[in-house]
Amino acid sequence: MRYEIRHKPSFATLFLQLQPGEHLTAEAGAMASMDGAMQMVTAFSGGFFPALLKTFLGGESLFVNTFSNQSDRPLDLVITQACVGDMIRLELKAGESLCLQPGAYIAHMGGVTMNVQWAGFKSWFSGEGLFKLKIQGPGLLFFGAYGGITERRVQGDFIVDTGHLVAYSPQLKMNIQLSGGLLGSITSGEGFVNRMTGQGKIYLQSRSIGGLVNFLRPRLRG
């Protein structure tokens, strides 16, 4: 398989060429264009029940599409995301895993598995959903964000705005809390923040859809 992420960073888009017999799984609706000979099969993401959980509680789509090349020549495929922003490619080793926030998942290939895990009421309370999506290697994972993506290693304690977190190592413990005192949290506009504890990696997006929505909302006329 050959692939390249072009139009970085604002409009990152994944251009792939699948060799005969290869396949790639992507989020429902992520296909922009493809060779006419490419086969597309729709499946529940991670089985029926987890898929249901994910859709209604995790904000991810219920379905994924698997694109496979059953011809005898290389076939082109273009995969993109709904929001404008960057895309990250990550090679996960066997046993290595990453948690993704709702909407971040784009595509995967190889032996990658997707699981839905209980994230807790605290997570739901902060608007992040009751469940979280855990991606486990070995294989290749593509995920995206609104705006640019910054990778950062966490050691000990680190505080992140909930709307800007895209992905994180599952070893990190999340704790939702007010950004300051009760009054300060409201007046500073930071609201809830996420205290990550432990050792691992986090990925942050430079803009948040929630921020855009809050900017547009008061400007809409009824």
Add this chain to the structure above:
Amino acid sequence: MKLDILKQPDSAVAHIMMDPHEEMNAEAGAMIAMSGHVQASTTLRQGKGGGIMGGLKRMLAGESLFLSVFRSGGAAADLYLAPKLMGDILPYMLTPTGLVVQSTGYLASTPGVDIELGFQGLRSFFSGESIFWLNISGDGLVLINSFGGIYEVDVDGEYVVDTGHVVAFEKNLTFSIGKPSSSWLGSFLGGEGLVLRFQGRGKLYCQTHNPGAFGRLVGSQLPPRG
């Protein structure tokens, strides 16, 4: 006339340096700046797709009923044109083959370029995405714009594009509205909706991002329209 595309790829603006007695047509509302002596007017273009009916058809197509016309008059002039969404601009030199542009993909053209609502518009109406096509023919330069980057595909055989990602294609390509996978249920649940299946040989221009998908992402969190 000289053309310079600035601020590519994410916020492209077309800077057009007009010679005396030149003319440029553009989508109404696309002008962001121009020399003080440029004469701007609006037109219901004559000829193919011109007149009241042609204008009404353009309105149906999601294009403005009127096209703006800019005339440089006696002296050289500068004109700046920009699309509404973030993205790129692609200049395309018309060949006798002609070009079909998705209605929101048209930005501007030189005189001598004819714009008309294509027959494909009727077929596409059933795709649920309500895309209409502008049939562009004649002689000259067309500026097309995209949401996101533009990529060119040399189609030879069969190629499939999601309806929200098509910007333009050369007229020697034919297309049919189809489903992305062999099963109807899968096609419906897979979130790809309907796709365009192109056949033949020619150039196809796609945009990396789907305005409808981004609109739904943001719009679903906004209060309903009153």
